[in-house]
Amino acid sequence: MAKYKRAEALLEILNANGIDTIFINPGLDTTPVQTAILKYMSSGKRSPHLILNLDESVAMSAAHGNYMVTGKPQVVMVHAELGTLQVGGALHNAQWGRVPLLFLAGSPSETRRLTWMQQPYDQGSIVRNSVKWDHCIDSQENFFEVFQKAFQIACTEPTGPVYLTYPINYLGEEIEENPVFTAAPPGGLPFSGNDIEDLNRISQILLAAEQPLILTGFSGRYAQSVDKLVELAETLSVPVLAGPNRMNFPTTHPLCAGIEKGPSKRRNPYVTDADVVLVIDYDTPYVPAMEAPARDANILGIGVEPSTQGKLIWGRGLDLFIKADSREAIPALTDMIKAKITPAKRSFYGERFKQLEKVHKDRQKECHTLAMNVSNQKPISSDWLCKCINDTITEDTILVNHVISHFESIAEQIHRTKPGTLLSCPGGSISWALGASLGAKLAAPDKTVVSLVTDGGFIWGCPVATLWAARSHKAPFLSIIFDNQAYGAIRSIVSRNADGRLSDDIGLQVGVDITSPPDYSAVARACGGYGVTVENPVDILLALKEGLAQVHAGKAAVLDVKLGKE
16 A cells, blocks of 8 residues: 655545645644645645744634634644644633634653653643643554544534644654545534424423523524524514624614623613523623623523533523524524414514614614714724724624723624624633634635724734734735723723722833833834824724725735723
């Protein structure tokens, strides 16, 4: 039987599993793959594209963003333990984002290496809390079976990262050719008889509810689920509160109860007033919202796991949970409800729809008035900035958001109506937005990608590495910095605990203000992009239009918008 390098076998496995891109930061252990791709390119054979990233965390974030657009599993390659450590919080984000990916790295060959505790060195322990499976490949194992198992684990619901390590020279060694390469089938979530019975119970509870609410977190990862959820909501005239990480439900729809916020000054009564809450594909956020349903509210769930990310929803168990694919469960539930609705109920739901429509219209007017009232405010208000963004982008623009302190303004002023046009990060590492925007643009080169990022997130996002990659790989996007010159979320807590005694002149001394910040727009220009700082509210619309024009002309662009410490 013919022999060839393991790196070439790996390319065939990746091809079979639909991998188009490898996000890489190279080292000695990646060179066999780079050499194999060069060989394939020379002979005209298909292989994944290599996307070079100058920082490992950008590679992981870019894979995350690419997955959110394509829905395909991803591959990230880094150098050994050093590259693994450098990925940092981006792996935490991929875990919380349920990103199915293979995270690959070489491992040291020193078999006698010990830790300070005089225990054998275990490279997998670096990431074990953040992956579904970690495994160090032994040279005696079946190469093909290991990688197919890795894909199957990563792609089985609940999806997530797996970590594979191997000896440094492992991929450069020869093996016997395996002529059969097949995709690893992901585990499905088929309906069972008990599921149908439980779904019927959910339909009855919703029909009997006085103030029901649907809360969905990531059902919008499937484009077809958006219209199906709209149909369910309209059948019951029930409001839908959408999680912030996907475009799950059109924000302009009369039944939209808004986008769930984290700690917020603006109360959302839909949650606290509900007597029944149906949570679909929902995870308790890394930074939970302030509101929770009443203790006697009935909490029902449909999704991939009842204890999401290892946490109970609102600190309590679900009263009823169905482990199911929401693409199947939502329309099945809708059909059950339609079959049970009486003429009296239909009339009642018609009146409830009118009431909810009025509430929605009134709230939209309030948000518009709020933005217009601060349109001349200096420093610039985030409400005015977000209204201007909404007026500038199109319905097809992919919005990549990881703003925390000013998220209320984004949720209330910027409308999203099409599946796949809102991507956000469910994890806690604020390094995500820039790399994710790069990955999203690579996945959708014909779409406009706009990144909303904090000043801290811009710094953590390795802007030099990301903007270089955007230029080199022809993936320009517009980055808008919500620059409050502070760690805003932390500043508000410190100020509150200090009874408001926190002034600007001591903010730096207590570690909450970024006094005399870097010129972020200059960073963009240094990387061959377009950069401008905006301090006057009357300049925002023009700056946004020019930034988008630069992106459409092929340049990455950065708008550094100076906001107040709201």
